[in-house]
Amino acid sequence: MVAGTRSRRSRVILIFLLLSSVTLLTLDARDFGPLQRTEEILINLLSPLHTGLDDLFDPVGDGWAGITGYDELKDENEALREELQRLRGQQILESDAVTRLEALLAQVQLPYVQDIPNVVAEVVTANVGNFDRYSVQINRGSADGIRNGMPVVTRGGLVGRIDGDPQRGYSRVTLISDPEFEVGVLVVGTDDVALASGGGDAQPLKVHKGLEIETEVVIGGQVVTSGVDRSRYPPGIPVGTVSAIDFDDARLEQLLTVEPSANAYNLSFVTVLLYDPLASDT
Secondary structure, three states: OHHHHHHHHHHHHHHHHHHHHHHHHHHHHOOOOOHHHHHHHHHHHHHHHHHHHHHHOOHHHHHHHHHOOHHHHHHHHHHHHHHHHHHHHHHHHHHHHHHHHHHHHOOOOOOOOOOOOEEEEEEEEOOOOOOOOOEEEEOOOHHHOOOOOOEEEEOOEEEEEEOOOOOOOOEEEEEOOOOOOEEEEEEOOOOOEEEEEOOOOOOOEEEEEOOEOOOOOOOOOEEEEOOOOOOOOOOOOEEEEEEEEEEEOOOOEEEEEEEEOOOOOOOOEEEEEOOOHHHHOO
């Protein structure tokens, strides 16, 4: 009778330990603040039980364990371990799904798009290495109305443009960081149309043409697309923020360093503006 009671008690303790592990894993995956303290308390409370269980299931006691249902306990242990692995895998999948959903929702109802038709696309090939580090591929193309030169944006602002003739189901996007990328811009509050170009990997943009030397510009000034007549970019798309101002006395122009407002790296989803400057020209 005593042996049977001891076996059942040991079984309950072991199952409790494994279920506690599942609970702690779930809270840990959700960044539950008090988790660390809870783990310490649980370890302190159960450490004597852990030692007792080690002694109980020592190989010397295999004969006794067989009599008291040790095989059944091992099966239950294995089942709980499998369930723990399943839960861990499910948490990883759910976490990835939440991240992707958040990235997708960030492309919905961009405040500066207004009534411009647009298509949300997923980035399927990222800029990796030195071979083609200034472009990505998206899973939307000519079948979705996408054409060469159309602007590509995120919630932060301009990240690039469609480059080349899109295929039916995919397109190539040249990123704003490309040194050959150029876009007409305005510093908010001024009337000078200037030209900005990419500065390279993880480098700010450069405004190097068109900003007269007497035009008042301040650090922190907002830079947006100019949207001049027949421009491939509509007006008012955020481009960046002025972080430095220099002067070209020979050309009587200001040279600006602009921190991009949108991150052109680690992109998941982007929005292609189906913008036709000829159709919008009045």
